[in-house]
Amino acid sequence: MFPDLDGASRRKLRQGLVLKRSQILLLVGMLFCLALVQSLVFYDVNVYPADIAKEWVSRAAATNDLNDMAKYLKYADDILKNYHGNPVWPFPTPDTDYDQIRTNVEEVIRNALTWSNQTGTSMAYQQAVHNIVDTLSTIYDHLNSANQAIGFNPYWNPLGWLIWSVLSLVIFIIVVQAVLYPPVNYG
Secondary structure (H helix, E strand, O other): OOOOOOHHHHHHHHHHHOOOHHHHHHHHHHHHHHHHHHHHHHHHHHHHHHHHHHHHHHHHHOOOOHHHHHHHHHHHHHHHOOOOOOOOOOOOOHHHOHHHHHHHHHHHHHHHHHHOOOOOOOHHHHHHHHHHHHHHHHHHHHHHHHHHHHOOOOOOOHHHHHHHHHHHHHHHHHHHHHHHOOOOOOO
């Protein structure tokens, strides 16, 4: 590896190339803390609001009052206005497209308000409630799938991908150094 150096010079050179274990642990610890903080901030900014919208859809499905359904769905729609496109990037489907999900939510709001003028005991009202609850179940599943995909999409989470890539590279370098330059025992 170092053909023109004698044995003692090679050992000194190797010692200079290898980071001390405390430095390695400090570096990995700092990168891990940075990745953890970034993940929490990312969840708070991007995923948490989408989860709240999903729970408003669930709340709407849990009521039998069409006006309350429309009110809860309006809350979800207000949150979903901040989300566009499809977070599933390898094989996207319309089921996980936030714009399509929002269109479905707005349609359900219109239907709930249209049928809300009926009396609560009428057959038409009860059928409307039943149909809307079935639709909300599907919308909830679509939102759940889309929300799960946010964290794995490089467009939605570029800093997370960068940090985890650097952390992986540092760990790889540490392993390679440990294999190529094992600690020398001079005792």
